[in-house]
Amino acid sequence: MTEQAQLPRVSFLGPAGTYSHAAALQLFPAGAQWLPVGEIAEVFAHVDSGAVDWGVVPVENSTEGSVLATLDGFVFSTLCVNAEFLLRIHHCLLASAATSEQGISRIAAHRQSLGQCRNWLRTHYPDIPQLAVSSNAEAARMAGTQPGVAAIAGKTAAQLYGLQILHRSIEDSADNTTRFWQIGKHCDTHSSGRDRTSLIIKARNEPGTLFRALEPFHRFGINLSKVESRPSRKSAWSYLFYVDMDGHVEDVSVSSALAELQQLAIEVQVLGSYPAAVTV
Numbered sequence: 001m002t003e004q005a006q007l008p009r010v011s012f013l014g015p016a017g018t019y020s021h022a023a024a025l026q027l028f029p030a031g032a033q034w035l036p037v038g039e040i041a042e043v044f045a046h047v048d049s050g051a052v053d054w055g056v057v058p059v060e061n062s063t064e065g066s067v068l069a070t071l072d073g074f075v076f077s078t079l080c081v082n083a084e085f086l087l088r089i090h091h092c093l094l095a096s097a098a099t100s101e102q103g104i105s106r107i108a109a110h111r112q113s114l115g116q117c118r119n120w121l122r123t124h125y126p127d128i129p130q131l132a133v134s135s136n137a138e139a140a141r142m143a144g145t146q147p148g149v150a151a152i153a154g155k156t157a158a159q160l161y162g163l164q165i166l167h168r169s170i171e172d173s174a175d176n177t178t179r180f181w182q183i184g185k186h187c188d189t190h191s192s193g194r195d196r197t198s199l200i201i202k203a204r205n206e207p208g209t210l211f212r213a214l215e216p217f218h219r220f221g222i223n224l225s226k227v228e229s230r231p232s233r234k235s236a237w238s239y240l241f242y243v244d245m246d247g248h249v250e251d252v253s254v255s256s257a258l259a260e261l262q263q264l265a266i267e268v269q270v271l272g273s274y275p276a277a278v279t280v
Contacts, residue, residue, distance in 0.1 A: 009052040011035040011043045017137040017157035023085045023180035024056040038134050040069040044077055047183060054082070060179040061089070063172065064115040066228060070181070071242055074200060074271060075233050080187035081198055081272030089176045091117055091136075094163040095143055095150040101166055106131050108139035109152035112178075117152055120170045137161075179277070187272045195248035196225070196276040199258075201241040202232070202267040210241065213266050216257040222247055248273040 010028055013020040014036020021036065035052050037043055043055040058067045073079075091113060095104065107114075107125060111132040114121070121130065131149075133139050137160070139151035144161040151163070158165050189195075203209040217224055226244035247254040249270060261268050 007032050008054055009033045009035065010054045010056060011037055011046045011052045012056040013037065013040055013043060013058070013135055015135070015137045015141065017140060017153065017160040018135045019087060019089060019154060019178060020056055020058060020135070020180065021137070022154070022156065023058075023087050023178075026087070027056060027083060027085050027180070027182050028054075038138075040067070041073060044073040044079060044183070047079055047185065048077055050185075053184060055079075055183045057181055057183060058112075058178050059084075059181045060226075061112055061116065062175065062177040062179075064112045066242075067112065068230070071228075071230055072233065074269070075240070079183045079185060080270075081181045081274055082184050082187040082189060083182040083274050084196065084277045085180045085182070086277045087178050087180060089116065089171060089178050090154065090169050091152050091171045091176075092155060092158060092165045093150055093167040093170055094140055094153055094158050094161075095166055096145075096147070096163055098147045099143070099150065103148055104128055104150045105148035107150045107152065108133050108142050110134070110136050110139070113152045116176055117170050117172060119172045124167075124170075187274070189272070189274050191248040191250040191273070192275040194276050195246070195251075195273055197245050197247055197249055197254060197273040198271040199243050199245075200269040200271065201243060201261075202269070203239070203241060205238060209266070212264055213241070213261060216260040217245060220253040220257045222253055222257055246276075 010032040012024045046052045047055040057070045059070045060066050106129050108131040136153035140153045140157035140161040143149045143151035201213050223246040228242045229239045232238040232240050
C-alpha cells in the first residue's frame with residue numbers, strides 16, 4: 001500500500017485556496033487525500049456515503065454568525081463533530097494584472113465574506129455591484145479569467161491564481177475569526193479538561209419547553225456559549241435549537257444534565273464533544 005493510500009480522505013469546500021482548505025491543512029498536518037467540492041452539502045454527502053473519511057466545514061464566523069448550510073446539514077444526517085479549529089481571517093481585494101483598480105466592474109466573494117467586509121466595501125466601492133459565489137477561491141478563479149472582476153480572498157488564493165493584491169486586511173473587524181468543524185461518521189474523543197460539546201435540542205412547540213430543556217444545564221453549573229434556533233425543515237413552524245456548551249459528555253455534570261433531559265422526554269442529538277480550539 002502506498003503512503004498516499006494510507007492518508008485519510010478529506011473533503012472540504014473548495015477549490016484549493018479557500019479558508020476551508022487552510023483549516024483542513026491545519027486539522028490534518030500530516031496530509032490527506034483531498035477532495036474539494038463546490039457546496040457544503042456535498043461535503044456532508046461525501047462523508048455520509050463513505051466516499052471520504054472526514055469533512056471540514058465552516059460553522060460560525062465571529063462577525064457574520066452561523067454558517068446556516070452547515071447547521072442545516074445535520075438535520076438529515078447522523079454525522080458527528082470530532083474537532084474544531086479557529087482560523088483568523090484576513091481578507092484581501094484581488095484582481096488580475098489586466099484589471100486596474102479603476103477598471104473594477106464587479107466584486108465577487110462568498111456571501112459571508114461580503115458581509116465581513118460590508119463597511120469597507122461601502123466606503124471604498126459604494127457603486128460597484130457585488131456577486132456572491134460558492135467560495136472565495138472560486139471568486140479568485142473568476143478574477144483571474146474575467147477582466148473587470150475583483151475578488152475578496154486570502155493571500156494564498158492570490159498566489160494560487162496569479163492575482164495582484166490591491167488592498168490588504170479589508171475585513172471590518174480586526175479579530176475576524178471563523179470556526180471550522182471536522183465531521184465524520186465515528187467520533188471518539190475523550191475529555192481533555194478543556195472541551196466543548198455541541199448538540200441539537202428538538203423541543204416540542206408548547207409553553208415552557210425551552211425553559212425545561214435549558215434549566216438542567218443551569219442547575220448543574222454548565223455554561224452555554226451558544227443557543228440558536230433553526231427551522232427543523234421537517235414541518236412548518238417547527239424549530240430545532242443548536243447549543244454549544246463548556247464541558248465533555250464524559251464529565252459528570254454534562255452527562256447528568258443530558259440524562260435529565262432524557263427523563264423529561266426531550267429529544268437531544270449530541271453532535272460531539274471535542275477539545276475547545278484556540279485562535280491561530
